Amino acid sequence: MAFEDKKTDNIEETIRVLVEPLVLHAGMELLGVEYAGSRLVLTIDKPGGVTVDDCAHVSRIVGDLLDIKDPVPGRYNLEVSSPGINRPLTREEDFTRFAGEKIVLKTKDPINGRRRFKGTLEGMEDGLIRLSSGKDTFEIPFDRIARARLDIL
Structure with a gap:
């Protein structure tokens, strides 16, 4: 950073x-x-x-x-x-509430060589956010997220 x-x-x-x-x-x-x-x-x-x-x-x-x-x-x-249509996701409960929605997130430091992720939020469990993008599924620790938001448009 x-x-x-x-x-x-x-x-x-x-x-x-x-x-x-x-x-x-x-x-x-x-x-x-x-x-x-x-x-x-x-x-x-x-x-x-x-x-x-x-x-x-x-x-x-x-x-x-x-x-x-x-x-x-x-x-x-x-x-x-107001949060508008592309609402920021800031709390752990947001990642449960908006499961099934498209999101964009940026991590504080690289995970598997990347910091930006875009895909469908599958939910959150045990401090890990699960995100699917095409064939790939990522598990990202909540405490490593810099910013996240819904990606409706």
């Missing part, structure tokens, strides 16, 4: 730790934090889905906290959004 990737991962984790309690208190779940360049994207969800008003509310409360704590170097644009 390049130095910049590690730096970005640390910023994303710092932001997650700071804002997740506020998002939970607002009755929503923080699904993802992505920081790239001058863009910070928070993905939120709740049963029944999120509204534009939900996104605006979270943007206000989180924006105020981030202005005070200042974990992001320089200027950035804060975006708060």
Whole structure:
């Protein structure tokens, strides 16, 4: 992993730790934090889905906290959004819930010489995500996943 990737991962984790309690208190779940360049994207969800008003509310409360704590170097644009059709998969239960769906995932380090995988999620058991792609089936440890999302489109 390049130095910049590690730096970005640390910023994303710092932001997650700071804002997740506020998002939970607002009755929503923080699904993802992505920081790239001058863009910070928070993905939120709740049963029944999120509204534009939900996104605006979270943007206000989180924006105020981030202005005070200042974990992001320089200027950035804060975006708060719903997971949309290509929802990120961040928790172990997501990999059980979305079994049978097409997904894309990237590992933290190479597995069998590769970091990117695309295929049908077969499920998760004993900390291993099972993914089939054509004739191949892969078992990928949950703790080695950097990012994963549904691949509907």
